[in-house]
Amino acid sequence: MLEVRAEYQQRLAARSSWLRREESLSRRLWVCRRIVFVAGAAALLAVLDGLFAPWWIGLPVVTFMILMVVHQRINETCQTASRAVAFYERGIARLSDAWVGAGETGDRFADKSHPYLEDLDIFGRGSLFELISSARTRAGEDRLASWLLAPAKVGEIRQRQEAIAELRPLLDLREELSLLGASARVGVDSGSLLTWASAPPIRFSSATRVIGVVLGIITIAAMVAWATLGNRSLALAMLLCETVFLLLTRRRVGQIMSEVERPTRDLRLLAAILARVEKETFSSTRLVSLRAALDAQGMPPSRQIARLYLLIDLLDSTKSFFFAPLAFVLLLPAQLSIAIERWRQISGPAVIRWLDALGEFEAISSFAGYSAEHPRDPFPELTSSGTCFEGEGLAHPLIPESRAVSNEVALGEEPRVLIVSGSNMSGKSTLLRTVGINAVLAFAGAPVRATRL
Numbered sequence: 001m002l003e004v005r006a007e008y009q010q011r012l013a014a015r016s017s018w019l020r021r022e023e024s025l026s027r028r029l030w031v032c033r034r035i036v037f038v039a040g041a042a043a044l045l046a047v048l049d050g051l052f053a054p055w056w057i058g059l060p061v062v063t064f065m066i067l068m069v070v071h072q073r074i075n076e077t078c079q080t081a082s083r084a085v086a087f088y089e090r091g092i093a094r095l096s097d098a099w100v101g102a103g104e105t106g107d108r109f110a111d112k113s114h115p116y117l118e119d120l121d122i123f124g125r126g127s128l129f130e131l132i133s134s135a136r137t138r139a140g141e142d143r144l145a146s147w148l149l150a151p152a153k154v155g156e157i158r159q160r161q162e163a164i165a166e167l168r169p170l171l172d173l174r175e176e177l178s179l180l181g182a183s184a185r186v187g188v189d190s191g192s193l194l195t196w197a198s199a200p201p202i203r204f205s206s207a208t209r210v211i212g213v214v215l216g217i218i219t220i221a222a223m224v225a226w227a228t229l230g231n232r233s234l235a236l237a238m239l240l241c242e243t244v245f246l247l248l249t250r251r252r253v254g255q256i257m258s259e260v261e262r263p264t265r266d267l268r269l270l271a272a273i274l275a276r277v278e279k280e281t282f283s284s285t286r287l288v289s290l291r292a293a294l295d296a297q298g299m300p301p302s303r304q305i306a307r308l309y310l311l312i313d314l315l316d317s318t319k320s321f322f323f324a325p326l327a328f329v330l331l332l333p334a335q336l337s338i339a340i341e342r343w344r345q346i347s348g349p350a351v352i353r354w355l356d357a358l359g360e361f362e363a364i365s366s367f368a369g370y371s372a373e374h375p376r377d378p379f380p381e382l383t384s385s386g387t388c389f390e391g392e393g394l395a396h397p398l399i400p401e402s403r404a405v406s407n408e409v410a411l412g413e414e415p416r417v418l419i420v421s422g423s424n425m426s427g428k429s430t431l432l433r434t435v436g437i438n439a440v441l442a443f444a445g446a447p448v449r450a451t452r453l
Contacts, residue, residue: 004373005095007171012088019081026078029071036064080179087178094373097400100126104133109145120437121398122148128398128437132370132446136177136273139355140362147363151443154382160364160445161379163286167368173280174369180272193267196259197344197351202252204338212249212338215242216330223329242331249334256337260312267305274354275302277361286364293357301354308343311336367446377447380438388412389435393451396434397441406451409435 040060047057093099106129111117121127129148135141152160167173219242222235246253278300282288294301315336326332371377374397389411395404405427411418420428438448 004375005092008088008091008095011175012085012092015081015084015088019078019085022074022078022081026071026074029067029074033064033067033071036060036067040064083179084175087175091373094131097402099131103130104135104141105130106133106141106145109149114149116436116440117149120433120440122437122440126398128440131398132366134174134178134366134369135359135362136180136269137355137358137362139359140366143359144363144366147444148440152445154384157382157443157445159284159286160367162284163282163364164367164371164445164447165379166282166284166287167365168371170280170368171372173276174365176276177273177365180269180276193270194352194355197348199259199344201345202256202341204249204252204341208249208338212245212331212335215245216332216335219329239329242329245331246334253334253337256341257315257333260315260340267308270354270358271302271305271309273358274300274305277358278302287361290357290361293353301350304343304347304350308340308347311340311343315340367444371447374447374449377449378452379446380442380448380450380453382442386413389439389453391435391438391450391453394434394438394453395449396430397437397449399430404449405430407431407434 037060040057043057043060047054090099090102093102105125105127106123109117109123109129117123123129123145129145133141133144135144147160215238219235219238222238225234274294277291278294280291282291315333318332318336377397389409391407391409393406394409395401395406409418409431420431422428434449438450438453441448442453
């Protein structure tokens with residue numbers, strides 16, 4: 001634990017220093033932008049008074065634009081550095097038992113009819129889920145919750161243990177995943193993304209796609225002929241044909257354009273997370289299969305999503321005041337909408353698979369982070385037959401280690417029953433909950449709070 005804390009503190013100091021440098025640079029750039037703005041205003045007045053040639057005004061304008069772009073990038077770096085600082089601050093808070101209220105509580109998974117959720121504090125403020133979860137996607141939270149809600153089979157548990165052990169030392173990977181997105185608490189809403197990916201197809205015939213391309217090419221040629229030869233009849237006829245084409249496809253194109261706006265942010269973050277995971281090479285059976293499940297059509301998912309984003313960015317650019325007339329002539333909104341819909345029909349099923357694989361990876365990563373911060377917690381030994389619960393040094397994972405009282409608990413063929421007795425506030429309920437919550441961790445594939453289990 002001390003070694004983990006020292007590593008976190010060292011990294012926190014480095015990230016804090018990085019943040020201070022970037023913030024200082026951001027403040028200096030802010031001042032420079034104001035100075036250049038004032039210089040530009042002075043240059044404009046001088047040009048109006050005839051003291052300088054008009055082209056002099058271009059120098060402060062170009063300088064201001066360059067500073068604005070650089071300043072924006074520096075501010076983005078500041079946000080990344082700030083999230084890195086927050087990542088290690090939360091880690092130190094967990095090691096200091098000051099983590100309650102800082103994470104996702106999993107309240108949406110609460111079920112009063114479940115046999116042990118409420119008694120064992122699986123979800124809610126200060127719960128096991130809040131302590132463990134580091135998922136950035138809703139699919140990851142769903143998968144982690146499902147593992148805490150029901151026991152897995154022995155073979156499945158052993159595969160999870162192997163995968164958690166492989167991810168446990170990869171602190172850089174966990175940090176980099178935490179830095180993606182607008183903030184540490186913003187993640188992928190897999191519900192809306194799956195709804196979009198699996199919605200019924202909006203169909204366009206092959207003839208429609210070809211007609212759109214041909215109309216755009218002929219209309220451009222007709223516009224050139226109008227500009228050079230003065231022949232406007234063909235141009236006007238082609239513009240009329242394009243208008244008819246847009247009217248016939250307007251409803252379907254409008255539906256595609258409106259529906260693709262919902263998953264845009266989620267897909268961007270999903271692509272960033274997948275791109276980072278794609279860089280890793282794994283050896284454990286479970287992680288190798290998860291990594292293989294990401295690729296589709298011989299192309300990694302981050303590249304496939306990048307293709308979609310190129311289409312979406314081009315579609316957004318057609319709405320600009322200056323580009324809209326040319327976009328209309330080329331029928332770009334319709335062409336790009338058709339291309340986006342084709343991407344969804346081809347890759348939509350893969351999105352479902354990507355989210356499923358990523359959800360499982362995040363569940364494993366959450367347990368790996370928990371395991372790294374509790375290096376003395378072992379994986380339980382599992383029996384394939386018979387009834388057995390033998391715990392040595394068994395303690396409650398939600399009670400600070402400095403205050404937790406460990407116990408020995410043995411149940412199996414002999415004895416089959418334990419009678420727990422004692423005065424009020426002597427720890428009877430805590431002992432029962434300790435057995436229960438460690439059993440939940442064990443059957444989920446996670447390390448347990450014990451010397452041996």
